[in-house]
Amino acid sequence: MDARVIQQKSFASRFAVPASTVLFICALMYVLHHYLWMIAPPEVHRPVALVAGIGSFLSRLIPPLFIYPWAYFKGATPGERVLASLLPLFAWYILEVVAVAQVYSIGEALYYLLGSLLMLQLFANLSMIALCEFVCRIIVNRRGAKEKVFSPVLLAGIASGPAATWLLLIWGGGVHWFYIYQTGYKALFH
16 A cells, blocks of 8 residues: 555554444443433433444444544554454453353353354454445545455455345244254254
C-alpha cells in the first residue's frame, strides 16, 4: 500500500480506540438490557430493555462494519483489524461460556460455542470483515494506492456468511446442523 495514502498511527489509535469504543457500547447495551430492572421502575425498564436488547444483539453482530474501516484507515495491520473487529463477539462468547459453565462442565460450555446462533454470529462477522476489506481497498485505490482489490481469500470470506446461514439455518430448517451438533455432543459428553 502506498505510504502516502494511509499513515500508520499509534497502537492505541489504530487498535485500542476503535475496539474499546465499540466494546464499551456493547457492554452498555448488555448492562442496560440485563440489569436496569434492579434500579428502574417497570415503565422505564421495559422500553429501555427492549431497545438495549436489540442493541445488545446488533452490537455483537455488526461491529466489523464500524471497527474494521476505522482501524484500516488508522493504519492497523490486517491481524489487528480482524482481532479488533472480533473483540466484541469474543467478549460475548466469554460471557456465554461463563453462564453455561455455571450449569454444565467447562468442556460442555466450550462446546456450546458450536451452536447455530453463536456460529452464525462468527461467520457473519467474518463475512463483514471481508466485505469491509474489499470496500476499503476500493477506497484507497481511488486515493492513489495500487492495492489488489479481489482475492480468493476475500471472496471466500464474503461467501462464508451466506454459506453458514444456509448450513446452519436453511438446510433442513436447521435440523441437519442441530443433528450434527447433538451427535457430537453425545459422542464427547455421554
